[in-house]
Amino acid sequence: ETGVTQTPRHLVMGMTNKKSLKCEQHLGHNAMYWYKQSAKKPLELMFVYSLEERVENNSVPSRFSPECPNSSHLFLHLHTLQPEDSALYLCASSQEVPSGSYHNEQFFGPGTRLTVL
Amino acid sequence: AQSVTQLDSHVSVSEGTPVLLRCNYSSSYSPSLFWYVQHPNKGLQLLLKYTSAATLVKGINGFEAEFKKSETSFHLTKPSAHMSDAAEYFCVVSLLNDYKLSFGAGTTVTVRA
Numbered sequence: 001e002t003g004v005t006q007t008p009r010h011l012v013m014g015m016t017n018k019k020s021l022k023c024e025q026h027l028g029h030n031a032m033y034w035y036k037q038s039a040k041k042p043l044e045l046m047f048v049y050s051l052e053e054r055v056e057n058n059s060v061p062s063r064f065s066p067e068c069p070n071s072s073h074l075f076l077h078l079h080t081l082q083p084e085d086s087a088l089y090l091c092a093s094s095q096e097v098p099s100g101s102y103h104n105e106q107f108f109g110p111g112t113r114l115t116v117l
Numbered sequence: 118a119q120s121v122t123q124l125d126s127h128v129s130v131s132e133g134t135p136v137l138l139r140c141n142y143s144s145s146y147s148p149s150l151f152w153y154v155q156h157p158n159k160g161l162q163l164l165l166k167y168t169s170a171a172t173l174v175k176g177i178n179g180f181e182a183e184f185k186k187s188e189t190s191f192h193l194t195k196p197s198a199h200m201s202d203a204a205e206y207f208c209v210v211s212l213l214n215d216y217k218l219s220f221g222a223g224t225t226v227t228v229r230a
Contacts, residue, residue, distance in 0.1 A: 004160070031216060043207070043220040050216065090160055096216065104149065104211045106218060108160040 002026055004109035006091050012115045013081065021076040021112045023091030031096045032074040033106065034066060037088040049074060050096055081116045088113050119144040119210045123221035130198045131229045138193040138224050140208035150191045151209040151218075152182055161207065167191060178202070203228045 004025045013019050025032060034046040048056035049068040063085075065077040074091055092106040124139040142148060149168050153161040165176025172184040178201075182193045191208060208221040 006160075033216075042222050043218075045217065048216055055216070092161075094216065104216050104218060105151070105163060105166060108153075108162070110158075110160040113158070 004091055004093055004107050006089075006109040006112050008112060009110065010113045010115075012117065013078070014117050015081060015083075017081075018077070018079040020078065021089055021091075021114075023074040023076075023109055025072055025074075025091075025093035025107070025109075027093055027095075027107060029093040029095045029107070030071050031094045032068060032071075033092040033094075034074065034076050035090040035092065037090055037111070039087075043090070047076075078114075081114075083116050086114055086116045119148060119212060119219050121208045121210045121219055121221040123206075123208050123224050125224050126222065127225045127227070129227045129229065132200055133197050136193075136195040136198045136202065136226065138206050138208075138226070140191045140193065140221060142189055142191060142208070142210045144189075144210055144212065146212055148210045148212060150182075150184060151211075152176065152180070152191075152193050153207045153209060154204050155207065155223075156204045164193070164206075198226075198228050200228050200230065202226060 007022045031050045033048050036044045045058050046060045047066040052068050063080050067075040088111045090111045091109040094106045120143045122141045151166045152164040154164050155161045164180050165174045167174050167184045175181045180195045205223045205225050207223050209218050211218045
């Protein structure tokens, strides 16, 4: 596997279900991101993990719960979602250089298409 | 704070003709600028990036963009469109040492045979 992978690619769930999205990066990066892409709206940054610590939680409802067990893996746990949460969820990674200057080039996975019934 | 405005929500071109996608940015400091492409049901792929080196940036698949500070623009061009260029294109800005990316609303490109 190369780059950033996401599973599953498609997910249909009811409002009472609990599911998880998985992201894995094979690039040796130290920062990972969750984005939500809804139709006709700009990408929304949801969460950022840098060196396995959450550094951003962009006013995301608590029904979305991220987990970053190590620098290569990122999860998004879902429970009691609403139909308006249906969207494409994108994971990305990048390499931060805490002691130096860097330009945040992010590498994206293919996304998970989520449908909430 | 930084932001981007993509001036066209949709661009339609004939195969073999030039493509121009317009982007204006707003940034308090020297920005990093990117163009990403998203094909249907795929993730975002980096086309090219500007990081304060040469103002004319060449990317993949024959695309290039020119950073014009006086006009706060970073327009994307390709001399000859191909059917495979049909996709959504995003202009993105960030600041040096900042993990946040600010995305434009996107421009959908259709290519007519």
